[in-house]
Amino acid sequence: MFSDETKQAILGSWRLVVPIAETAADLFYRRLFELRPEYRTLFPDDMSGQKRKLIKMLAFVVKSLDWLDDDWQASVAPEEDLMLVVLAMGRRHSALYRVPDESYAVVGEALVWTLDYGLGDAFTPQVRKAWIELYTLVAQAMRMGGATVERDTDLVSADDAQRQGEIALVSQQAEVGIDEARLGMREDVS
Amino acid sequence: MKIGVMHGRLREFDLGQVLQVAGLGRQYIEVEIRDDAALVGTISLKSGKVVRVDMPDAEGRSALFELFRRSDGQFYVYRADMPEYLPEPLGAVNGLLMEAMDYLRTLGPGSPRSSSRPPYTEIELPTHVGLAPPAPGSAPEPYPETVDGHQSNEGASAPVENAEPAFASSVRAALEPAQQSASVPSPMRSIPPPKPARRSAAPSNAPSATRTPSSPPPEAEPRRSVAPRTSAAPPARRTRSAPAGKIVAIASPKGGCGKTTVALNLALSLARQGRSVTLVDADINGDILSTINARQRGEIGAYDVLVGVAATEEALLDTILPHFKIMPAVGGQLPRAEQLAVDHSANWRGLLFDLSKRAEIVLVDTPAGMFGATHQILQAATHVVGILQAEAVANRSFSRFLEALRAMPDEHRPEVLGIVINMLQTKHPASLSVFQSACTELPGDWLFDTSIPRHRAFLDATQAGLPLRHLDEAAPPAVAFLFDNLAAEVVERLRLGAVEKKPQPLLL
16 A cells, blocks of 8 residues: 555654654644643543553554565454554544544644654655655544444454454564563553 | 445545555455445455456456446445455556546546546545535445345444545645644754854864774864854754753763763852853762752652653752752652663753743753763753863763764754863873863864863862852852853853843942
8 A cells, every 4th residue: 555665764764763652652642732732631631541552553553564565465364454453443533532533634743743853854754755644544544434334243343353453462562663661661551 | 254344435435545445454355336235346455456346347447447437326345255366466556546547537527527636645646536525414325235144233323424525635734844834843954054164273183182083084174063152053953942041961971070060060150140040960870969968859850850750840959049950860769771761852852941941051960971861961952061081081082072963963963162171180291181182172162261170179079068169158169269260151152141230339
């Protein structure tokens, strides 16, 4: 779905984000609430879990881009599938959290701002373009998920995949490139 | 077996959008296009590639293009079992979308999809064949019963009413740099690098106290890249998010050369001269509170603020002088090792900028070395004062100071306010030669006129846990006054305005 250049730009810049992931998550939410103070009430008072979720989800999205075109026929578990996980995430955001559609643009702005601020010179026009492309598509998929995904289509529905995905994320963290200890997050993730 | 993933109306999400989302995944996906209950065509995808397209009377590209012509109908997305044999794909989704766009264009304005709206990302994704506004009230069909008996029981209540056709472009609009300029600081790289070259202060072949003989820098004039204090152009960083006051980092590559001593006594002198000063201890190891024997006073430190467990005010300690505050490095508890490993650049910037709103001068005593926390602090600092110990080892390692500054991008590099020679022993030839070479090698205006000698008063002060001047308020040791001189130089170089003076007559 993405060109090699885009993938490389995302993967390369993500490696720079990982060491400052905690800071980046702080910046992101600070910026988001600066842009839309009213969104603060959508989140719990204690944001640490939310920040962790954000980092993990970003890590998952980035990791899911990391495959060789030659492997296109390989089968991938549903819980590791970008489309299914993102659709389910979109459904939860719309059905559970009642997130308005216009928030996707604001979140995107906060994300790009955070990357710009956090990466400095490494946030080149190519990197910016790649992240915008990625975010636009993920946001589109989330919105589509919110609007069109069935609630209980199947036992292995997208939501189930999402649940499995979160479990898989925890077990895959080393691979994903997120080391909880480095983030100073020691609580159990359940 | 087929498992339903999602379904909706093409009026709400057009085929291009559906295929893009389906192409994000790596499952074997079938997208069915239906007109009411009747199957119009099926598009099979795997890992972002269109594997096959089938219609009753067409297949492949022509079938795909035909499907793109439909603006009405429903889409159903399934996960399906991957066939034993996958044919060579027709192509990647993006490429095929572009072809479809081209094809639709050739159909001319009379074609049903001629009202194409612009591609929704700024990249090469012309996805969007036109999209009519959604017809209100018409919910998508539930999954046809052909799907393994799975029929949705709530398809009619699916939240499809609020279709917003221009959604993606609104996302993109919010992300575009032009849109950001109003609310987001412009990116640093858009700012031209500052600075004229400065003249060389030393013959380039002279044995240098401050250069690295082993690794010659790429430029002919190595110090050129270090922004000189006299630079006409302001450092670029200021335009991004400028601190309110001066943030002066005290740094040296080698430990034990008196950074903390200089920082503490300099800060005190500045405060006594009427400046509002905050001294920030960024050195977890040899910290200021230990120097003044007040370890137990600091319950909260700068690192607590950095990791977000305390507010800035909580970490500030008052001193006997009203405009002089001290922020210790750590409070009662040392930060966890993993917290120290995190890059706190942005947090340091936030903290120091915040402090610079409250004090005219923020002095930061950095840990030894030019990397790690020091590097992060230097990025936020407006100025740096280098401490050069008049001793051979320190002298050799001082080239690190210049290298580290040179390695920083222009917009992050603090101005060099000056270099202080510390622990000078005028009766010791080796010590003196460091001083002499610094005089000749350093750019002319870097070296402060004030040098700090090695003196037993420093030992006494440390022993007593006091700044020099407080050893004996009525008759402080002579070296204490040197910091008044140094403070005056610092003020002059920072180009700070005069403090309001109230001359008092001598006679009563």
